Amino acid sequence: MSLPTAFLAAVERLIPRERRFDDPLSTLAFGTDASFYRLIPKLVVRVEAEDEVVQLLKLADAERVPVTFRAAGTSLSGQAISDSLLIVLGDHWNGREIRADGAQIRLQPGVIGAQANAVLAPFQRKIGPDPASINACKIGGIVANNASGMCCGTAHNSYHTLAGIRLVLADGSVLDTEDSASIAAFQASHGQLLEQLAELGRQTRANSELAAKIRHKYRLKNTTGLSLNALVDFFQPLDILSHLMVGSEGTLGFISAITYDTVPDHPHKASALLVFPDVDNCCRAVTVLKSQPVSAVELLDRRSLRSVENKAGMPEWVKALSSGACALLIESRAASQSLLHEQLEQIMHSIASFPLEKRVDFSEDPATYNQLWKIRKDTFPAVGAVRQTGTTVIIEDVTFPIEQLSEGVNRLLALFDQHGYDEAIIFGHALEGNLHFVFTQAFETPEQIARYSAFMDAVAQLVAVEFGGSLKAEHGTGRNMAPFVELEWGADAYKLMWQIKRLLDPHGILNPDVVLSEDPQIHLKHLKPLPAANEIIDKCIECGFCEPVCPSKGLTLSPRQRIVIWRDIQAKKRAGIDTTALQRDYQYQGLDTCAATGLCAQRCPVGINTGDLVRQLRADTAHHTGTANWLAEHFAASLKGARFSLMTVNGLHKLLGSALLEKTSTGLRRLSGNRLPQWTAAMPQAVQPIRFSPPTADQRPRVVYLAACVSRAMGPALSDREQMPLLDKTRALLEKAGFQVVFPENQDNLCCGQPFASKGYAEQANSKRQELIDALLKASRGGLDPVYCDTSPCTLRLLQDGLDERLKLHDPVKFIREHLLERLEFTPQDKPVAVHVTCSTQHLGEAQGLLDIVQRCAKQVVVPEGIHCCGFAGDKGFTTPELNAHSLRGLHSAVQNCEEGISTSRTCEIGLSHHAGIDYHGLVYLVDRVTRPRI
Numbered sequence: 001m002s003l004p005t006a007f008l009a010a011v012e013r014l015i016p017r018e019r020r021f022d023d024p025l026s027t028l029a030f031g032t033d034a035s036f037y038r039l040i041p042k043l044v045v046r047v048e049a050e051d052e053v054v055q056l057l058k059l060a061d062a063e064r065v066p067v068t069f070r071a072a073g074t075s076l077s078g079q080a081i082s083d084s085l086l087i088v089l090g091d092h093w094n095g096r097e098i099r100a101d102g103a104q105i106r107l108q109p110g111v112i113g114a115q116a117n118a119v120l121a122p123f124q125r126k127i128g129p130d131p132a133s134i135n136a137c138k139i140g141g142i143v144a145n146n147a148s149g150m151c152c153g154t155a156h157n158s159y160h161t162l163a164g165i166r167l168v169l170a171d172g173s174v175l176d177t178e179d180s181a182s183i184a185a186f187q188a189s190h191g192q193l194l195e196q197l198a199e200l201g202r203q204t205r206a207n208s209e210l211a212a213k214i215r216h217k218y219r220l221k222n223t224t225g226l227s228l229n230a231l232v233d234f235f236q237p238l239d240i241l242s243h244l245m246v247g248s249e250g251t252l253g254f255i256s257a258i259t260y261d262t263v264p265d266h267p268h269k270a271s272a273l274l275v276f277p278d279v280d281n282c283c284r285a286v287t288v289l290k291s292q293p294v295s296a297v298e299l300l301d302r303r304s305l306r307s308v309e310n311k312a313g314m315p316e317w318v319k320a321l322s323s324g325a326c327a328l329l330i331e332s333r334a335a336s337q338s339l340l341h342e343q344l345e346q347i348m349h350s351i352a353s354f355p356l357e358k359r360v361d362f363s364e365d366p367a368t369y370n371q372l373w374k375i376r377k378d379t380f381p382a383v384g385a386v387r388q389t390g391t392t393v394i395i396e397d398v399t400f401p402i403e404q405l406s407e408g409v410n411r412l413l414a415l416f417d418q419h420g421y422d423e424a425i426i427f428g429h430a431l432e433g434n435l436h437f438v439f440t441q442a443f444e445t446p447e448q449i450a451r452y453s454a455f456m457d458a459v460a461q462l463v464a465v466e467f468g469g470s471l472k473a474e475h476g477t478g479r480n481m482a483p484f485v486e487l488e489w490g491a492d493a494y495k496l497m498w499q500i501k502r503l504l505d506p507h508g509i510l511n512p513d514v515v516l517s518e519d520p521q522i523h524l525k526h527l528k529p530l531p532a533a534n535e536i537i538d539k540c541i542e543c544g545f546c547e548p549v550c551p552s553k554g555l556t557l558s559p560r561q562r563i564v565i566w567r568d569i570q571a572k573k574r575a576g577i578d579t580t581a582l583q584r585d586y587q588y589q590g591l592d593t594c595a596a597t598g599l600c601a602q603r604c605p606v607g608i609n610t611g612d613l614v615r616q617l618r619a620d621t622a623h624h625t626g627t628a629n630w631l632a633e634h635f636a637a638s639l640k641g642a643r644f645s646l647m648t649v650n651g652l653h654k655l656l657g658s659a660l661l662e663k664t665s666t667g668l669r670r671l672s673g674n675r676l677p678q679w680t681a682a683m684p685q686a687v688q689p690i691r692f693s694p695p696t697a698d699q700r701p702r703v704v705y706l707a708a709c710v711s712r713a714m715g716p717a718l719s720d721r722e723q724m725p726l727l728d729k730t731r732a733l734l735e736k737a738g739f740q741v742v743f744p745e746n747q748d749n750l751c752c753g754q755p756f757a758s759k760g761y762a763e764q765a766n767s768k769r770q771e772l773i774d775a776l777l778k779a780s781r782g783g784l785d786p787v788y789c790d791t792s793p794c795t796l797r798l799l800q801d802g803l804d805e806r807l808k809l810h811d812p813v814k815f816i817r818e819h820l821l822e823r824l825e826f827t828p829q830d831k832p833v834a835v836h837v838t839c840s841t842q843h844l845g846e847a848q849g850l851l852d853i854v855q856r857c858a859k860q861v862v863v864p865e866g867i868h869c870c871g872f873a874g875d876k877g878f879t880t881p882e883l884n885a886h887s888l889r890g891l892h893s894a895v896q897n898c899e900e901g902i903s904t905s906r907t908c909e910i911g912l913s914h915h916a917g918i919d920y921h922g923l924v925y926l927v928d929r930v931t932r933p934r935i
Contacts, residue, residue, distance in 0.1 A: 007060070032560065037526045037527060037528055038527070043086070045087050072136055090554075094115075104260065125265055127260050146159055164176075167255055169504060221434045224484075225494075227246055241504075253510065282328060289347070293334075296330070297328055300328075300379065301413070304425035326409075328430060379427050389532045391441055394438070395475070396438075398463045425439075443528075453524055533569075543605060569583060622760035677879055704776060707730075726790060730788075733924050752798050756768060773807065790924075792812065795810070817849045821856075828856060833902055900919055903922065
């Protein structure tokens with residue numbers, strides 16, 4: 001059934017075309033969140049202002065159009081999908097305001113949780129909620145789901161740290177509880193609604209049995225149903241309304257801003273891993289630890305430990321643990337080290353009488369405690385990585401009363417065996433009795449769905465009825481647990497929830513079938529297929545953790561969406577459905593605009609690099625093998641051609657001026673169907689070939705200088721205040737530090753192969769890579785001398801797939817860090833410097849090293865927030881400039897107080913300079929400027 005014509009016409013007048021999506025590819029891409037459900041929206045609207053939300057809700061309410069809101073789409077229970085209108089947050093919901101030296105922070109719903117904590121870090125404060133998805137999920141979702149996490153417990157969730165809220169109700173009315181004028185206007189327009197809420201509160205508090213049940217339920221971690229505790233915790237209707245919004249999952253209104261009371265973020269911490277011989281001892285220890293100064297206690301059953309026992313860095317003894325072993329990962333934090341040590345002694349004394357099978361004592365060493373937490377964090381993806389293709393990974397989230405935790409764990413284990421979920425594991429936030437259990441499930445046949453249904457019925461009966469626990473502790477009710485809300489809460493509380501829903505959303509337009517549903521089978525409908533598509537991506541669980549670092553997200557597709565579409569294309573092909581139109585759209589949306597930098601793999605729980613898929617698909621359509629062969633065999637000639645082209649364009653630049661040449665370039669590019677590259681004032685000048693000088697027999701240590709092909713062709717821009725080419729600047733710095741600089745022979749014909757690999761010509765890429773490795777071995781005297789590569793992407797390319805172990809290859813950061821810091825004396829400059837950490841620098845593990853070096857060079861260092869990849873991607877800044885522009889759309893405002901930017905890739909610096917309005921240079925320029933040789 002389509003959306004009403006009048007509604008669509010009104011939306012067209014309200015929202016620009018570029019922010020409305022109704023084509024099959026886009027609606028399919030947005031039809032997925034992190035849950036195992038799928039609904040295809042009829043219309044997706046990206047909103048950039050509160051007034052747009054207000055107007056959309058007024059239209060939707062008038063035309064009875066169901067509406068769902070989405071922030072990051074990391075919801076696990078189907079809260080963020082719709083088969084009607086899906087409203088997604090755009091770029092302009094990222095506001096934050098720190099108050100009272102960090103004691104409070106006001107946030108818009110588009111702020112990623114980790115970003116909020118980053119701006120609070122200088123005050124040693126953080127927001128209370130700490131969900132595992134905090135690097136991807138946004139404040140809107142955190143509040144709407146009342147998300148918690150490992151350290152949050154029940155005291156520090158959004159409900160209990162809420163200081164103020166700005167919301168939009170289903171009728172489009174706005175209320176800001178921190179604005180007296182807004183409150184007065186709302187009381188005047190919605191006085192009857194507020195009185196009805198107050199009356200519901202009075203009735204609920206007067207019903208002693210119901211009030212007691214509510215208080216009991218919220219002593220546990222609980223996100224099942226609406227937040228009925230608002231009716232017993234507060235008397236004022238505005239307070240009741242504010243707190244009902246927390247955990248409402250978009251079913252009662254839109255959260256436009258929230259103010260949190262923040263919590264301390266103590267700098268000193270230590271972690272330990274204690275393995276008990278059985279579940280009973282482990283859970284009894286939890287009850288003791290509940291009263292101790294611990295910030296987190298994570299339980300891992302033997303199955304979860306088994307799932308990660310073969311991971312790199314895992315202690316060998318994990319494999320030998322007994323079959324009934326159960327572990328606790330314990331963390332304690334304190335404001336001072338002395339207090340921390342007192343706490344650790346107190347904690348260990350409290351559980352000294354418990355038998356232990358193995359232990360890793362408390363450690364403050366970051367390497368040790370990070371490894372311990374990696375054990376915990378790897379459990380969920382470990383199940384996902386080994387699941388059978390076509391199955392999905394389901395993570396459920398229940399709470400048992402802590403005094404019954406041991407029995408609860410054992411009963412869950414028995415249910416796994418009873419229903420044949422042999423791969424299922426249990427872990428969780430033990431202090432709250434909050435357990436996550438992970439299992440794999442296919443939904444391809446009625447029998448598989450029936451098995452899942454029977455299992456969930458058994459879980460609901462066990463947790464909610466027998467133990468009086470919570471079926472959802474922190475993942476939200478969604479449509480997953482909506483049919484079981486009444487079972488858990490009882491008829492009176494369930495009726496009360498529906499009263500609240502109908503009072504605030506009388507026409508039922510807000511996220512129907514989420515939290516509350518009249519369909520007892522809703523959790524078994526709209527199940528998401530995960531068909532086999534390609535072995536690179538078949539393990540994807542569509543969680544969305546990858547999306548914040550993707551430069552094309554918001555322009556075209558994110559990595560998650562690329563996978564969703566490719567899966568659908570392959571499934572349709574197998575079903576004999578014509579995919580011509582879908583594949584045509586996918587060419588640009590999925591392939592042409594993918595930077596293929598692989599940052600998504602760093603965020604992916606199962607390590608998927610969507611760029612690998614894109615390169616493989618590009619290879620399938622790479623039909624210019626003859627040209628690729630010629631370029632590989634005549635690389636020096638092609639480099640000369642590149643220099644000649646740059647010289648020609650630079651001559652035109654001098655003749656026509658920047659404005660006219662850019663306008664001409666834009667017109668020619670348009671006439672060519674976007675095949676000609678886009679010229680900008682940041683375009684480099686040509687570089688003269690390296691003046692090769694043979695090594696001399698002196699006492700200086702030697703370094704082999706590998707100048708990347710871009711460094712050999714592209715010099716500074718005409719307008720750049722630095723006019724010395726990178727290779728000359730680098731050689732000067734190395735010689736200043738006392739090195740003799742040696743170049744490989746026939747250097748102009750050498751290439752790491754990256755230009756060929758990115759276009760899908762793997763054979764030519766590998767051939768050039770091997771040719772370069774051979775030349776470097778010869779130049780370095782068989783690996784005796786270190787090799788300095790002046791461009792981090794080339795360094796990464798050589799190190800990937802294994803490098804000859806004799807070669808000691810360094811990117812600029814590593815070489816400066818390991819060889820120049822001790823040879824140079826630094827005098828930091830006063831002028832602030834912007835830093836762009838390239839994707840390759842991140843992959844090489846040198847991001848912090850780069851920042852440390854720049855902080856030696858400048859007293860003020862600016863790292864623009866939210867820019868993880870510049871999107872230039874080799875040559876895409878020329879051929880697909882909209883990708884570079886989209887990725888760097890926030891750069892100019894972030895670096896406006898800087899005069900210079902620093903990076904480690906010449907091509908990245910072209911796009912960065914253009915969009916920042918300041919010159920970006922290689923790291924060596926800054927290091928050379930502020931250093932002198934040590935005497």
